[in-house]
Amino acid sequence: MLNMDDKIKIFKALGNETRFKIFKNIFTGGYACSIDEKQPKDDMIAQATCVTSIAEHFDFALPTISRHLKELKDAKIITMTKSKNKIYIEPNIETMKEIAGCFNVLVEEYEKGVLFQFDNTK
Amino acid sequence: MLNMDDKIKIFKALGNETRFKIFKNIFTGGYACSIDEKQPKDDMIAQATCVTSIAEHFDFALPTISRHLKELKDAKIITMTKSKNKIYIEPNIETMKEIAGCFNVLVEEYEKGVLFQFDNTK
DNA sequence: AATAAATTTAGCTAATAAGCTAAATAGATT
DNA sequence: AATCTATTTAGCTTATTAGCTAAATTTATT
Numbered sequence: 590m591l592n593m594d595d596k597i598k599i600f601k602a603l604g605n606e607t608r609f610k611i612f613k614n615i616f617t618g619g620y621a622c623s624i625d626e627k628q629p630k631d632d633m634i635a636q637a638t639c640v641t642s643i644a645e646h647f648d649f650a651l652p653t654i655s656r657h658l659k660e661l662k663d664a665k666i667i668t669m670t671k672s673k674n675k676i677y678i679e680p681n682i683e684t685m686k687e688i689a690g691c692f693n694v695l696v697e698e699y700e701k702g703v704l705f706q707f708d709n710t711k
Numbered sequence: 712m713l714n715m716d717d718k719i720k721i722f723k724a725l726g727n728e729t730r731f732k733i734f735k736n737i738f739t740g741g742y743a744c745s746i747d748e749k750q751p752k753d754d755m756i757a758q759a760t761c762v763t764s765i766a767e768h769f770d771f772a773l774p775t776i777s778r779h780l781k782e783l784k785d786a787k788i789i790t791m792t793k794s795k796n797k798i799y800i801e802p803n804i805e806t807m808k809e810i811a812g813c814f815n816v817l818v819e820e821y822e823k824g825v826l827f828q829f830d831n832t833k
Numbered sequence: 834a835a836t837a838a839a840t841t842t843a844g845c846t847a848a849t850a851a852g853c854t855a856a857a858t859a860g861a862t863t
Numbered sequence: 864a865a866t867c868t869a870t871t872t873a874g875c876t877t878a879t880t881a882g883c884t885a886a887a888t889t890t891a892t893t
Contacts, residue, residue, distance in 0.1 A: 650854080741852060
């Protein structure tokens with residue numbers, strides 16, 4: 590369950606152009622890591638990628654992308670799993686489900702509330 | 712339809728503690744404006760409130776809250792409608808529906824994708 | 834016409850964030 | 864053991880953001 594600070598951290602992480610693009614690409618694109626292509630691991634899903642392969646798609650220095658990824662990880666938007674000398678990056682779909690749920694509830698509750706008020710004011 | 716910049720603006724707006732609390736309160740609480748209580752308008756729903764009445768619930772100076780509200784408005788999270796010398800503030804539920812839709816699609820598409828890959832890797 | 838209420842604008846300061854390069858660390862390969 | 868690959872840490876600069884007070888603007892009330 591996400592508390593308020595968790596949610597704020599998630600929104601802050603997504604409220605930056607570079608991180609949003611990284612997020613979007615990890616969730617919808619998924620770059621294969623060069624080493625994965627040589628030695629695919631069947632316990633890794635295809636989206637799993639590494640810091641360098643993500644950074645290649647951006648015009649920023651590697652440490653900059655590394656720090657953005659850390660922020661996405663700290664917000665639980667992605668997971669970063671060390672395996673040998675590489676970091677495998679995957680979408681954290683549980684967090685997305687929770688956020689989706691928050692907005693769905695917000696819309697549902699709001700519509701309930703509006704109907705209630707319409708009844709009240711008439 | 713929200714484009715990428717719109718979405719980033721929305722997340723940036725919600726990624727700040729003060730704005731998140733204002734957002735939360737406008738959507739779930741709804742403070743009545745002192746003047747509304749004296750002269751209720753039947754074309755305004757109960758959540759409609761004004762800058763001062765929102766600011767009363769925060770320990771920040773009025774101009775600070777005013778600027779935060781402007782940012783929520785610019786992100787289309789709330790609407791601000793001038794009526795006489797006051798601003799009526801209401802949730803913009805359409806934007807919330809769109810954001811909810813984005814996360815719902817993300818989760819759905821991801822799960823489709825994962826299933827596809829499982830089929831592929833086996 | 835003067836005052837009061839609601840809100841914004843302007844201009845300032847301090848904190849935070851985003852970028853960089855250089856150096857450090859950890860593991861793999863030769 | 865030396866080198867290469869992947870990544871992070873440190874330390875720096877610049878830009879942005881969040882807060883403030885004071886002043887301006889707009890409309891309502893007396």
